[in-house]
Amino acid sequence: MRTLVANAVRKKAFRRQIKTYLWTIQLQQQSKGRIVVKVGSNILTRPDGRLDITRMSSLVDQIAALRESGYEVILVTSGAVACGRGEFHTDRDLDSVEQRQLFSAMGQAKLIDQYYTLFREYGIHVGQVLTTKDNFLQQRMYSNQKACMEIMLSNGVIPIVNENDTVCVEELMFTDNDELSGLISKMLGAHTLVLVTNIDGVLTGSPSNPSSVLLREILPDEDLSSYIKTEKSGFGRGGMLSKCATARKMASEGVRVLIVNGKRPDILRDILLEGRDIPHTEFIPESHA
Numbered sequence: 001m002r003t004l005v006a007n008a009v010r011k012k013a014f015r016r017q018i019k020t021y022l023w024t025i026q027l028q029q030q031s032k033g034r035i036v037v038k039v040g041s042n043i044l045t046r047p048d049g050r051l052d053i054t055r056m057s058s059l060v061d062q063i064a065a066l067r068e069s070g071y072e073v074i075l076v077t078s079g080a081v082a083c084g085r086g087e088f089h090t091d092r093d094l095d096s097v098e099q100r101q102l103f104s105a106m107g108q109a110k111l112i113d114q115y116y117t118l119f120r121e122y123g124i125h126v127g128q129v130l131t132t133k134d135n136f137l138q139q140r141m142y143s144n145q146k147a148c149m150e151i152m153l154s155n156g157v158i159p160i161v162n163e164n165d166t167v168c169v170e171e172l173m174f175t176d177n178d179e180l181s182g183l184i185s186k187m188l189g190a191h192t193l194v195l196v197t198n199i200d201g202v203l204t205g206s207p208s209n210p211s212s213v214l215l216r217e218i219l220p221d222e223d224l225s226s227y228i229k230t231e232k233s234g235f236g237r238g239g240m241l242s243k244c245a246t247a248r249k250m251a252s253e254g255v256r257v258l259i260v261n262g263k264r265p266d267i268l269r270d271i272l273l274e275g276r277d278i279p280h281t282e283f284i285p286e287s288h289a
Contacts, residue, residue, distance in 0.1 A: 049086025
């Protein structure tokens with residue numbers, strides 16, 4: 001019995017490696033394969049709330065490698081509010097909206113400056129795109145925003161996208177940047193969306209529970225209700241529930257979605273360029289299930 005189980009596990013792992021390899025080849029053969037990379041606050045910030053420059057530098061290295069391999073990359077980044085909170089402390093009592101406006105205004109300046117400095121080492125130009133939910137609801141604003149990013153991409157400029165928290169109030173906010181990354185993927189016709197977080201992917205239990213098992217593949221009709229909790233990340237608004245909701249929606253529209261651990265060295269390069277079987281969760285698009 002154990003031999004049968006072991007053989008089944010090996011066969012499944014082999015099929016997964018073949019599928020990953022074929023996806024990699026398919027993207028490499030596309031003249032303009034577009035990849036959206038969304039990076040969460042917990043990856044970009046240290047426990048004290050300040051930017052983790054070492055990890056940012058590693059991510060930029062990997063995105064530069066994707067660019068060198070011929071992919072067009074759109075970066076959706078969190079971290080502005082967390083960065084501002086780590087840089088500045090006020091003695092005044094501020095409500096939640098005032099805090100978000102103040103810290104995002106200060107943090108976004110530092111965040112984009114750091115990205116600019118790191119990408120410049122590769123001779124890569126970047127541009128800042130701050131958006132709101134309203135931009136996706138009004139056709140003219142949607143078209144203008146899409147045209148802006150299309151002209152950036154056609155000129156070799158990486159769009160660095162974030163929600164404009166300085167003008168957003170609660171009823172006009174995205175659920176989080178997971179939702180935003182899905183909307184950007186659809187807008188720009190991306191083939192792959194990578195959600196970079198601080199765990200390996202979707203687990204069958206709490207990350208702190210050693211018995212929790214990583215779900216390597218999730219099919220369109222697979223029930224995840226017993227696994228996904230409503231916990232949010234330490235510095236951001238999102239959590240695994242939000243990531244799975246975005247992943248489900250994008251996979252239903254034919255986009256390959258990966259949830260990967262940004263704390264693993266070279267995770268983007270290993271999976272997207274080398275096709276290595278690194279632990280992560282992949283949502284299988286309906287057209288490939």
